[in-house]
Amino acid sequence: MDGHRVTMLGTGLIGLFYTRTLHGRRGRDRVEVVYSRSGDRARAFADENGISHSTTDLEEAITHGSTDVVVVGLPNHLHLEAIELCAKHGKAVLCTKPLARNAEEAKRILDTAEGAGIFAGYLEDLVYTPKTLKAVAAVRGGQIGDVTWARSRETHPGPHSAWFWDAEQAGGGAVVDLGCHCIEIVRSYVGKGNRPVEVAAWTDTLVHPIEAEDNAIALIKFESGAIGQFEVSWTFRGGMDLRDEVAGTEGTIWTNHFLRTGFEMFSSGEGAGYVAEKAETTSGWLFPVGDEVAELGYVDMFADMFDALDSGRDATETFYDGYVVNAVMDAVYAAAKSGRWEPIRIDDWRGEPTPRIARTRREHDGKTVIKEEQMPDGRRKLILKDEATGEFSDVVV
Amino acid sequence: MDGHRVTMLGTGLIGLFYTRTLHGRRGRDRVEVVYSRSGDRARAFADENGISHSTTDLEEAITHGSTDVVVVGLPNHLHLEAIELCAKHGKAVLCTKPLARNAEEAKRILDTAEGAGIFAGYLEDLVYTPKTLKAVAAVRGGQIGDVTWARSRETHPGPHSAWFWDAEQAGGGAVVDLGCHCIEIVRSYVGKGNRPVEVAAWTDTLVHPIEAEDNAIALIKFESGAIGQFEVSWTFRGGMDLRDEVAGTEGTIWTNHFLRTGFEMFSSGEGAGYVAEKAETTSGWLFPVGDEVAELGYVDMFADMFDALDSGRDATETFYDGYVVNAVMDAVYAAAKSGRWEPIRIDDWRGEPTPRIARTRREHDGKTVIKEEQMPDGRRKLILKDEATGEFSDVVV
Amino acid sequence: MDGHRVTMLGTGLIGLFYTRTLHGRRGRDRVEVVYSRSGDRARAFADENGISHSTTDLEEAITHGSTDVVVVGLPNHLHLEAIELCAKHGKAVLCTKPLARNAEEAKRILDTAEGAGIFAGYLEDLVYTPKTLKAVAAVRGGQIGDVTWARSRETHPGPHSAWFWDAEQAGGGAVVDLGCHCIEIVRSYVGKGNRPVEVAAWTDTLVHPIEAEDNAIALIKFESGAIGQFEVSWTFRGGMDLRDEVAGTEGTIWTNHFLRTGFEMFSSGEGAGYVAEKAETTSGWLFPVGDEVAELGYVDMFADMFDALDSGRDATETFYDGYVVNAVMDAVYAAAKSGRWEPIRIDDWRGEPTPRIARTRREHDGKTVIKEEQMPDGRRKLILKDEATGEFSDVVV
């Protein structure tokens, strides 16, 4: 029942959220070493969070003897180097999202980790929100039939740290920052073995004076015929809008993770305080979130990572998933540029063939039943097609 | 203060909704003549709705001396003939959506009506819902700044009448049936003078055994840079999902017209009755709609049509709007087929040039301000870009 | 098909809402005469609303030859005089809520109108909201079984006009202003023939420097055993909160008329405008209402009143209902003062005896079934009581 001891790389918002999650509510895992490129930030972070060791030496942090797991919470362009060091020293590694800036870099990271045989978990938190976990389980259990469509929406007024806005360091804009979540959420609903085939996309820079896109929409076709859809924005007004919708042949799921969770507050502005991440106002109608790190999936994500490590299984989200996400994002950028559907290039597809969404033909009086519906008076109405003549008719039974 | 006397063409669900709207709640306008291709249906409809005259003769219905307005509530392939007769006889005409099966047919209808100089209103009801009217007014009033994105979603388990399912009579599937609403809602939000430029789209037939699409998604680029998005489906489970979302540089609007309107009911199933159009169940949690014809826009739509007719102005929705919608739908089908963005062909664009969504550059310490945000402690944080070096930084002020 | 011609008494907010409702959207009924105690206000109101005649002479307004119906929209203490004049001149009268300041005054009004044999409608609008009409119909249809509990909540930051705050003119505070709505909503759900028997109540003046209560809660026992509950407040922050909840043996109904109706807007405050009656803010998250007069019941209320007048039937809400409401409010004040349940005195109860909410005894293995529930695995669990021994047990079947 001993817990894990963690080296945390990075002291930004994500490093802070990760550390608070691990140290919160009676957990048995702890951060013991923290690394930052700045000594001041490393020391301050260690002090605030009760961490014994801080350092500005990346390799020292990774090889530190008091820890057995490394968490990469660095800007995107620094993931590769950190993971190569983990691989070199045979240390388990968990990497924040996105895995890399593009599929080529992601593939190098994947091959490095797999070549070294280290445990490699992909910290895609939003797949682990309590709502998403239960919703995915309901889908797997057949409660909404075959998934036909999944929409994931992640929008807010823009990220907190400077490096996100620099396309060079980040590898892109809102797509790389937020679309990576959406893609993995969509894959979790349509089935992770269901191959993403091609992408159509729109990106634009409408508000902020930057080179990278601050708004994007993409459509992803899957092998089964299902369609994925995502909208990301760094210009949304009103807080952080994290909503997913799934349609199936037998049902529908809607989740709202942040702005409408059954917690509503009006304040005239007297005694105003913190509401929630990326909330824009502290008066008027406010929509706080009960326990942010739990609702955003951090608690269940680390539980899965460490449980997987303990039991010798893969995490639910692996570097391979991170690589697939990067491959889809590459196709998003290609499609936005070419103005046409672009294929998703995955050299190493590991999923099984997925059958087309089934349409079973039913007959009534020798005609094809197109649709059946209940009328207000309780009777059933059938829309029928005569396949011989091509004529459509309706009948009430 | 005298009202109008109406010839109703068609006795299907839409003719019934129209008639009930006109006859409901102390209105001064009435249906006096009803036409159906079936004499039985015409007579039954006249009896049920207290209408004096019924006929199976289209020209007789249109020229009937006791009426001054014709409402076309016929299947799509019959619009042209009916409107040509109205034009021939110089009678005001209101036509249900979509105006036609394609832009060519719509243009013929438009030219016919304008050539004859008759009043010609386009019965696009969902632009007239009380929520949409107030939301569009808020947008026009600048309350959400420049519109950057508008999403309209119209999905249900499939239409009630047989002819909808026949691509020949209808001119298409879910796009023609539902997308026409979405396009006009999106145009109302981004501005009707804001030219729709090109379209990307996905369509598929996933569930029903028909040739036409039962699911579609489309993106519409407007001259201002704004993006429109719609999702339509005949395979949605859970009722009729009519939701719109608008994002602007200064705000956000969400409307839900049918499934979540502040009216919730649980019933064990004892004493079950009618809930709402296209509701799928009569037990469990139900979401009725208070006054369907008002919430769906019929009341305000006819008020606008008749007020326009009385005052000699155009209706808010005209045949020209119907033609533009058909032009966009043609581009949707072309894009779905070609797999690329397709231009929207409008021979006769009547809008004014619309400027690009504005991005005003702000400076702080000689650097470009990328973003400004409020921190939990009340201070302001700026993300800055040094245009000379290209470096990004942040500063708290 | 001719409409009615109306004398409007009063030019305050309620007179304006009434007039706009009548003149809006193609109605055939119109206000032709308006009366105010101030000539300036009468003239201004007539000008703004296209009304031919204005006067400061009450009797002249009531007897004016161009109208056939009088609407009383005056402060509470002026209802009696106006209605006596209507009775004297045999003119149909519709009176705003509450009918009077107390049951004694209400009974005098009722007797006066009934003695003269005039049509007398009680303008209790919130019973007529589209949601309430459909919800009451669902209850009448048995969809939630026997009603066990009905809660009505009406709260806002306080009324707009000075006279409301003066207990002398108004007859009370928040109870008289808002509780009258709640009582009639509760009666509509539990059944208007179901006699209200006694009341417990709390009132207090917590925030405003007035003598009348600015907050109150009351419980109303009905003959069937059902319990009514209302909360009223003039100190609510966040807008106007109008919500009703009904519990029955077979179901539940929740309605939200104003603050959460499926219409949500965020605005940074640029271009701020009017949101809705009693909304407190024009920036941040806002919750507008599509069509206020329709959502508040005015449209359906006047339709019922005039249809009733045309067809010679009583309106759904009559002066008798107004009298019962006043009797309940008298008991609320008595109970708040005495600190105990107080009987509701209705001299002239016209309802039928209402049976106690039924409890049918079911047996399993010779024991009484207390409860039956479905377990996650689909089996049914019974809680049983052995009436001989008094022992409780459970069994899974």
Place this chain on the structure above:
Amino acid sequence: MDGHRVTMLGTGLIGLFYTRTLHGRRGRDRVEVVYSRSGDRARAFADENGISHSTTDLEEAITHGSTDVVVVGLPNHLHLEAIELCAKHGKAVLCTKPLARNAEEAKRILDTAEGAGIFAGYLEDLVYTPKTLKAVAAVRGGQIGDVTWARSRETHPGPHSAWFWDAEQAGGGAVVDLGCHCIEIVRSYVGKGNRPVEVAAWTDTLVHPIEAEDNAIALIKFESGAIGQFEVSWTFRGGMDLRDEVAGTEGTIWTNHFLRTGFEMFSSGEGAGYVAEKAETTSGWLFPVGDEVAELGYVDMFADMFDALDSGRDATETFYDGYVVNAVMDAVYAAAKSGRWEPIRIDDWRGEPTPRIARTRREHDGKTVIKEEQMPDGRRKLILKDEATGEFSDVVV
């Protein structure tokens, strides 16, 4: 960083929820001993939950050397005996809600635990939901001003175990089962030092064939003038309805813990599965809860209990709180019986005097400002009272 080792008394639903909470998600505290009156149930529970020791000997369970904390999850009438044994053996104890069947028994339990000097935590979980914790913090921080009203509602179709239905074992019905939560939630909002003074109440048995009440409503007056209100029911249809509302002079809070949390699912019924505790249906519109034990407060409750034990402070909820709750419930039953407000008898009140909710008088032109409101055109309207003449007026400034 070592965790605690727990003896769990009781293997019902509450013992299971407690154990799953402790064993879930990387916690460092574990159940090591389980006690049940039935050896079969004790062994089965131990097997399912990986617990080393099981026993039917209460004193053996409590004194077991491998544990340092006892959790009492037994029926209400067995709490006293278990806690007396903990006191005798000087072992820390956490007791489920309600503490006892009445205030006298609760006082004996309190005195026993305090006399022995043992750590004694009261497991009132719903005060610890993430939403409630954050909402109470907002209230403490002044974000809604002085609390004027707090409503807590806890209703469902009835409890799962037989003993709840037996008034002898339970001490009462829905009040004892559910009202205890409501009272403590209300106290947390109005301030736990704010003395509850008197109670008015209604109870009835409307549906189930039992002696205890299956429905109740109560009003609680506090020293500050604030009013608490709760509704409890064992006959609610539609699932488990847990909602709280708080009104303050500067704001409003609404929380919904179970039925509307931003997670909505429609299922035709194919592949139906478990939805949530006390959900009534597995098809139609369903409202699952992401992580039930977290949303119901168990996670944060045990974290507080063990953190308090580690640091030598009291838990947020102590046996004293449990005693106060029982005292209020006694007054509820007394008031329901007497039909009048009944005083709450607390022999040992430990709170500080709480001032009356403040009303500050403001003047304008020598008159008292009754209310100030913003008009649609942006101007401010004042309602004024002339204290000399008693006249009310309004002015726009």
